[in-house]
Amino acid sequence: MTVWSDTWLEHLVIHPIFSLTEAEKQYSLRLKNKQTRQQNDVVDFVLQHHTRVLTLRDNDLLLAVGSQIRALNLVAFKDAWLEASNTASEQGVELPDSWIHTVPYKTLITPDIDFTIHSLTPNNNGRLLAVTGENRLVVVCLPRQGFSNLSDQVAVKKVDCRTLSVGTQYYDRSKNAVVQVEWHPLSATRTHLVVLGDDSILRIFDVSVDISEPEQSFDLSPAIQKPKDQPKIGFSLDDDDNTDEDAVAFTLGNASTATSGWESFTIFYTLRSGHIYALCPVIPYRSVICRSHLDNLSCISDAKYEQAKSSSESDHKLLSHLFKLQNLWVNALFQSAKIARHATAQNSTKADNDMLTVTSSKNHSLHSVQRQGPFMISHTNILADGIEPSDILYINADTVHILALAFNNGLVHNYILGSEIDAQWQLPTSPNGKEWERELAKLLLDTEFLPKASLYETVQLRSQEINQLQSVRLLSDPMCQDIYFAYHATGVHAVVMSDWLDRLKQLSSFYEDGQDTEAKQGLASWLKQKKSSEVRLLVNSAPFQNSFVPVVGLTLITDMYLSYSLLTLTADYRLITQNLNIRREVIESEEVQNAVKAQLKSLADEDQDDKEHKDTSGGYQPALPLPAFQPPTQLDTLPKQPKIVIPSEMSGSKEIVINEDTLRFFAKSTEQIRRQARDLKKAASKVDTRLTVQQKEFERQVKTLRELYYKLQKINSEEAKAAQQQRLKEITKQHTQLRLRIDKQLRTLMKVYQPDLSNQEKEWITKLEELSKKISGDSGYLARIQSLQTQLEQLEIQKTKTYKSKSSNMNSAQLEGILRTLKQQQSTIEQVNARLKNLDIKMPVN
Numbered sequence: 001m002t003v004w005s006d007t008w009l010e011h012l013v014i015h016p017i018f019s020l021t022e023a024e025k026q027y028s029l030r031l032k033n034k035q036t037r038q039q040n041d042v043v044d045f046v047l048q049h050h051t052r053v054l055t056l057r058d059n060d061l062l063l064a065v066g067s068q069i070r071a072l073n074l075v076a077f078k079d080a081w082l083e084a085s086n087t088a089s090e091q092g093v094e095l096p097d098s099w100i101h102t103v104p105y106k107t108l109i110t111p112d113i114d115f116t117i118h119s120l121t122p123n124n125n126g127r128l129l130a131v132t133g134e135n136r137l138v139v140v141c142l143p144r145q146g147f148s149n150l151s152d153q154v155a156v157k158k159v160d161c162r163t164l165s166v167g168t169q170y171y172d173r174s175k176n177a178v179v180q181v182e183w184h185p186l187s188a189t190r191t192h193l194v195v196l197g198d199d200s201i202l203r204i205f206d207v208s209v210d211i212s213e214p215e216q217s218f219d220l221s222p223a224i225q226k227p228k229d230q231p232k233i234g235f236s237l238d239d240d241d242n243t244d245e246d247a248v249a250f251t252l253g254n255a256s257t258a259t260s261g262w263e264s265f266t267i268f269y270t271l272r273s274g275h276i277y278a279l280c281p282v283i284p285y286r287s288v289i290c291r292s293h294l295d296n297l298s299c300i301s302d303a304k305y306e307q308a309k310s311s312s313e314s315d316h317k318l319l320s321h322l323f324k325l326q327n328l329w330v331n332a333l334f335q336s337a338k339i340a341r342h343a344t345a346q347n348s349t350k351a352d353n354d355m356l357t358v359t360s361s362k363n364h365s366l367h368s369v370q371r372q373g374p375f376m377i378s379h380t381n382i383l384a385d386g387i388e389p390s391d392i393l394y395i396n397a398d399t400v401h402i403l404a405l406a407f408n409n410g411l412v413h414n415y416i417l418g419s420e421i422d423a424q425w426q427l428p429t430s431p432n433g434k435e436w437e438r439e440l441a442k443l444l445l446d447t448e449f450l451p452k453a454s455l456y457e458t459v460q461l462r463s464q465e466i467n468q469l470q471s472v473r474l475l476s477d478p479m480c481q482d483i484y485f486a487y488h489a490t491g492v493h494a495v496v497m498s499d500w501l502d503r504l505k506q507l508s509s510f511y512e513d514g515q516d517t518e519a520k521q522g523l524a525s526w527l528k529q530k531k532s533s534e535v536r537l538l539v540n541s542a543p544f545q546n547s548f549v550p551v552v553g554l555t556l557i558t559d560m561y562l563s564y565s566l567l568t569l570t571a572d573y574r575l576i577t578q579n580l581n582i583r584r585e586v587i588e589s590e591e592v593q594n595a596v597k598a599q600l601k602s603l604a605d606e607d608q609d610d611k612e613h614k615d616t617s618g619g620y621q622p623a624l625p626l627p628a629f630q631p632p633t634q635l636d637t638l639p640k641q642p643k644i645v646i647p648s649e650m651s652g653s654k655e656i657v658i659n660e661d662t663l664r665f666f667a668k669s670t671e672q673i674r675r676q677a678r679d680l681k682k683a684a685s686k687v688d689t690r691l692t693v694q695q696k697e698f699e700r701q702v703k704t705l706r707e708l709y710y711k712l713q714k715i716n717s718e719e720a721k722a723a724q725q726q727r728l729k730e731i732t733k734q735h736t737q738l739r740l741r742i743d744k745q746l747r748t749l750m751k752v753y754q755p756d757l758s759n760q761e762k763e764w765i766t767k768l769e770e771l772s773k774k775i776s777g778d779s780g781y782l783a784r785i786q787s788l789q790t791q792l793e794q795l796e797i798q799k800t801k802t803y804k805s806k807s808s809n810m811n812s813a814q815l816e817g818i819l820r821t822l823k824q825q826q827s828t829i830e831q832v833n834a835r836l837k838n839l840d841i842k843m844p845v846n
Contacts, residue, residue, distance in 0.1 A: 052120060052473065069129075077103045141161055184204065188357050276403065290356070294337075305320050400508060471550075487551040491645070551569065
């Protein structure tokens with residue numbers, strides 16, 4: 001019987017999937033011994049083999065025990081827990097353990113797996129599972145529908161799975177060992193497997209085409225011999241590459257997005273000496289790439305080519321050939337995408353316009369990919385004997401690119417890439433080749449053109465309780481870019497880089513926006529502060545001196561139904577579960593920030609009189625202070641107190657031995673719990689204060705809403721509606737009366753200002769009409785004047801003519817009489833003309 005619990009993860013740890021027989025415990029012991037090494041001499045890849053016997057495929061938990069693979073559907077398990085918990089709660093009893101057996105695990109039947117499994121790696125769509133041993137590589141084809149629970153109550157179920165032995169002529173007991181495998185994120189078929197062997201050959205297999213021969217192979221071994229007695233210098237260029245520096249770990253770039261660069265086509269790897277190298281461009285022969293990604297690379301390479309071509313410096317002119325090769329490589333991908341889209345257009349119902357399926361081959365480029373490195377690092381630390389890298393992880397935090405390099409002494413170096421990796425190829429240097437190829441190949445080997453990185457910090461993960469070298473594995477958090485996990489022989493650590501990474505991303509965006517001055521000032525302040533990452537111990541598997549339980553598996557649950565959780569598996573197959581909090585990232589736009597600033601300013605400028613009258617003069621003012629409340633840092637996504645794993649020889653019903661180690665452990669654990677309790681109490685007090693203010697604000701809002709509700713109810717009541725109707729009727733009646741009154745007043749005004757004509761006015765108008773007719777009629781004065789003017793003009797014309805003097809029969813007395821008569825008539829005409837003009841002026845115009 002178990003006590004009622006509110007989390008299903010506490011019951012998952014006792015599921016039979018984690019139970020071991022006596023024979024299986026021997027596998028566990030051998031697995032534990034491979035996680036540490038006491039010797040300092042480098043003779044093998046023991047600590048470089050990636051051990052991960054616990055993983056997730058969608059909602060299925062996969063576990064490797066020896067050569068056996070077990071599967072458990074977590075959704076079915078949680079459903080059964082919910083049903084059993086509800087039943088126990090209704091009955092008021094404790095939750096029994098018997099319900100766990102209703103969800104049995106399943107065993108995969110995999111005939112080709114006859115070796116001890118070291119790692120399980122599912123591909124992106126969950127159809128394939130890469131299984132590695134020390135010298136073997138097998139791909140298991142998983143059921144598409146998953147391992148959901150069936151109705152019968154059989155304790156163990158078996159599922160037949162098809163298995164594919166990959167690269168048997170390269171990886172076998174008598175041949176090379178498998179160091180690391182990863183599925184390539186750009187694979188269009190999700191079947192491209194990247195494999196690193198202890199021969200320093202990186203092979204890419206397309207298991208859907210050929211499982212015997214790799215699609216591509218890259219030799220990562222150095223080309224120049226170095227004396228073995230010379231000490232190893234990590235990250236400096238004082239030493240030449242040497243053939244005994246084997247490639248021990250690699251990491252792939254991120255998936256293709258609209259903002260990606262060449263890093264999506266890059267493989268970063270590290271040598272045993274600690275040197276970091278890069279291969280670019282490397283993609284599967286059939287890949288899925290974002291169209292905007294290729295557009296950006298094409299534009300950038302073309303712009304670099306034009307700028308370098310027009311430069312006056314010889315080195316820049318040489319680089320123009322490299323940029324041209326990059327542009328040709330990208331354009332070839334575009335061309336292959338058109339062919340592939342045309343071939344699949346009939347089979348696709350709705351194609352994603354922004355994602356392209358590109359194809360390439362070994363003839364895609366005339367030259368092989370150039371091995372770029374070693375990286376120029378801003379320090380020259382000498383690595384002690386036996387100190388080697390055990391894992392490398394690439395982190396793409398938006399505009400900041402980070403490489404985390406883990407060492408077998410428990411140190412992790414966080415590097416910030418100072419220069420963007422671009423595509424480079426091996427150019428021929430023979431005299432028969434082109435001159436620009438020889439010169440460009442020589443130029444690219446110069447230290448000025450090597451990739452650069454800066455060591456930002458060194459993270460210490462090693463516990464003081466263990467003095468052995470150990471295998472350290474890195475795992476990124478898919479939910480948070482600034483967090484990665486490291487699991488090793490002494491437990492699990494979380495490295496949180498947000499304290500310094502957020503500011504660096506902001507400064508990078510300033511540079512991109514052209515704010516160089518502000519960016520430089522901020523960068524100087526950022527370098528001066530030199531904040532470190534927060535390193536938090538999540539699982540402590542080495543609580544006592546010289547006693548530890550290595551961690552051999554780590555996986556994250558990100559399903560919404562199953563919650564955001566961390567699952568840790570120790571070498572003795574004990575599961576440790578931890579619930580994580582989902583980070584709530586609120587990105588405020590510039591408009592929102594300006595609105596908050598304006599509100600703060602308005603609140604600060606209010607005087608006492610405004611506050612007294614704000615209920616009547618202004619709107620509703622909230623009581624919550626600004627800016628918005630931020631949760632205490634003690635309540636972040638990661639737990640403060642680590643889970644303690646007691647070694648099996650000291651756990652269970654065994655008697656506790658009181659000695660110096662146990663007393664130190666209890667004292668240290670008690671102090672940590674007390675410190676965390678104080679921090680939680682402070683956080684609780686802060687949250688309680690905030691809740692009190694929010695409660696008051698909530699009550700104010702409820703009161704205000706209640707008043708508004710009552711007003712609304714009063715307005716919408718039957719009495720209010722009747723009163724409104726009566727009021728409308730009265731208003732309508734008053735409006736009608738006002739309209740009639742206006743019409744009456746208008747009629748009165750019309751009578752005053754436009755009355756009928758009187759008789760005298762009518763007679764006067766008649767006389768004016770008669771006078772107008774006399775003046776302007778057909779026989780009126782105007783017509784007569786016009787006739788006289790015509791006659792006068794004719795007389796004047798005749799007067800100007802020259803006539804012969806004729807004898808007149810009239811005497812002088814007669815002529816004087818005629819002249820006198822004409823003058824009288826002219827005077828009469830002038831008087832009439834004057835009277836007519838006077839009448840014309842006085843007459844009104846109609």
